[in-house]
Amino acid sequence: MGLEAIPVVVEPADLAAARAVLRELAVLVERLLATGEGGAIDLGVLPLTPAARAWLIDRLGRGEVEIRLTAGGQSTITETGCAGVWWVRHGNEAGVVTSELLEVAYVPGLVPVSRAEVENGLQRLNSGLDGLN
Amino acid sequence: MNELQERLAWRGISRRGFLKYCTMLASLMALPPAAGQAMAEALARARRPAVIWLPFQECTGCLESITRSHTPTIEGLIFDALSLDYSETLMAAAGHQAEQALKRAVEDNAGRFILVIDGSVPTGLNGAYSCIAGRSNLDLLREVAPKAAVVIAMGSCAAFGGIPAARPNPTGAVAISEIVRDKPLVNIPGCPPIPVVMTGVIAHYLTFGSLPELDRLRRPRAFYGETIHDRCYRRPFYDRGLFAKSFDDEGARQGWCLFELGCKGPVTYNACAHVKWNDHTSFPIESGHGCIGCSEPGFWDAGGFYRPLSAPAGPLKLAAGAVAAGAAVGVAVAIANRARKGAARAAHVTATVADLEKADGGER
Numbered sequence: 178m179g180l181e182a183i184p185v186v187v188e189p190a191d192l193a194a195a196r197a198v199l200r201e202l203a204v205l206v207e208r209l210l211a212t213g214e215g216g217a218i219d220l221g222v223l224p225l226t227p228a229a230r231a232w233l234i235d236r237l238g239r240g241e242v243e244i245r246l247t248a249g250g251q252s253t254i255t256e257t258g259c260a261g262v263w264w265v266r267h268g269n270e271a272g273v274v275t276s277e278l279l280e281v282a283y284v285p286g287l288v289p290v291s292r293a294e295v296e297n298g299l300q301r302l303n304s305g306l307d308g309l310n
Numbered sequence: 311m312n313e314l315q316e317r318l319a320w321r322g323i324s325r326r327g328f329l330k331y332c333t334m335l336a337s338l339m340a341l342p343p344a345a346g347q348a349m350a351e352a353l354a355r356a357r358r359p360a361v362i363w364l365p366f367q368e369c370t371g372c373l374e375s376i377t378r379s380h381t382p383t384i385e386g387l388i389f390d391a392l393s394l395d396y397s398e399t400l401m402a403a404a405g406h407q408a409e410q411a412l413k414r415a416v417e418d419n420a421g422r423f424i425l426v427i428d429g430s431v432p433t434g435l436n437g438a439y440s441c442i443a444g445r446s447n448l449d450l451l452r453e454v455a456p457k458a459a460v461v462i463a464m465g466s467c468a469a470f471g472g473i474p475a476a477r478p479n480p481t482g483a484v485a486i487s488e489i490v491r492d493k494p495l496v497n498i499p500g501c502p503p504i505p506v507v508m509t510g511v512i513a514h515y516l517t518f519g520s521l522p523e524l525d526r527l528r529r530p531r532a533f534y535g536e537t538i539h540d541r542c543y544r545r546p547f548y549d550r551g552l553f554a555k556s557f558d559d560e561g562a563r564q565g566w567c568l569f570e571l572g573c574k575g576p577v578t579y580n581a582c583a584h585v586k587w588n589d590h591t592s593f594p595i596e597s598g599h600g601c602i603g604c605s606e607p608g609f610w611d612a613g614g615f616y617r618p619l620s621a622p623a624g625p626l627k628l629a630a631g632a633v634a635a636g637a638a639v640g641v642a643v644a645i646a647n648r649a650r651k652g653a654a655r656a657a658h659v660t661a662t663v664a665d666l667e668k669a670d671g672g673e674r
């Protein structure tokens with residue numbers, strides 16, 4: 178039996194930051210379960226190398242939901258394989274990614290509508306109905 | 311809906327779009343993500359803070375940068391949502407009406423307004439080189455600044471004297487900080503400065519009630535903490551000793567480092583390389599021109615935009631092959647300068663263009 182038969186997992190040397198992200202995510206998810214309050218990790222300020230980033234994407238996996246938001250450019254909010262953890266990428270009107278976050282929440286903060294917006298929606302519905310009468 | 315949201319909605323910017331922008335702002339300022347939400351809420355809640363914008367010895371490029379970087383800018387809209395009580399360039403009023411507006415804005419908001427100044431202050435001939443309504447900039451600044459809450463020196467002229475202060479400085483131009491010494495003051499240098507830096511500073515002030523952390527030149531560290539060179543996409547070529555020798559040679563076509571063509575990126579602290587210009591489109595080095603160092607003090611007198619710095623400022627990481635081939639510029643000079651640079655780094659002092667400039671100049 179040669180040495181190659183001994184299973185050795187070699188991880189890229191730059192995984193420290195990616196591991197720290199996973200650990201912090203676990204803390205945030207625990208907090209979400211305990212208090213209902215989640216949080217977010219800003220990937221823009223973390224020194225993640227492409228290899229570390231790929232490793233992180235791989236570890237988090239892919240969930241079922243993908244949300245596309247069009248507000249001042251395209252954003253995508255993708256559910257990871259770890260429910261409650263969302264990968265959020267904000268782009269501007271030129272299609273450039275301006276910020277990237279991992280958000281821990283039951284529903285990502287940008288998604289729900291506000292009460293004022295629902296009220297406006299109702300007004301709009303009613304004015305549409307008025308036009309029909 | 312609050313007033314800010316109404317104004318933004320009127321310009322087609324939704325609550326989500328605004329929140330997204332604040333998230334980006336927080337990220338650029340290296341604040342925790344929750345700060346984006348806090349900023350959005352604070353900006354929405356804030357009583358429209360009065361802003362008085364005084365244009366001194368300047369070219370209006372800074373104001374153009376803020377208001378016209380692309381259409382419509384959120385920077386512009388937020389700026390619009392502030393109460394811009396006096397800006398003689400933007401306001402419809404002129405003459406006595408404009409002067410009345412300034413007087414009223416200062417009196418009504420004494421101790422609370424944000425004073426933004428672009429342009430340097432000429433001190434020669436007792437300030438007579440630049441006057442508004444018969445009053446010198448110097449006079450006006452001495453009267454208005456003591457009543458401001460904070461002062462923002464916008465652009466390199468206001469921050470460091472800029473082009474008006476270039477040798478031989480015929481008007482005796484000085485930076486705002488030379489005159490205003492007892493107020494919280496932030497310098498946002500650049501010729502012109504990056505619009506989002508001003509929004510970031512104002513958003514920080516309105517959210518946390520303080521200016522962001524500043525460096526020794528009173529620039530916000532979040533935007534001026536690294537050099538252009540630190541974040542430059544051509545850096546791998548620099549590290550391998552691959553330099554364009556002229557603007558149309560093979561190296562230039564291959565996108566090699568512009569160091570030998572006079573790039574001042576290694577000694578210039580600014581955010582162009584990652585924030586970029588024109589809606590994050592690009593920055594000058596991406597257009598094939600070296601950085602001219604416009605956000606550093608004295609950039610105009612730094613010996614020529616096309617004259618190379620004498621030594622690489624970052625750690626040399628030349629491949630053995632590149633060194634053997636003698637491909638790198640000034641390796642010997644770099645060694646000669648290493649002690650000086652090392653000392654500067656140890657003392658955490660920014661090496662200036664003058665420190666690194668070639669003594670004999672010009673050769674490539």
Ligand code: SF4
Binds near residue numbers: 542545567573574601
């Ligand atoms: S010298 Fe200029 S072009 Fe070269 S890597 Fe540094 S900043 Fe970029």
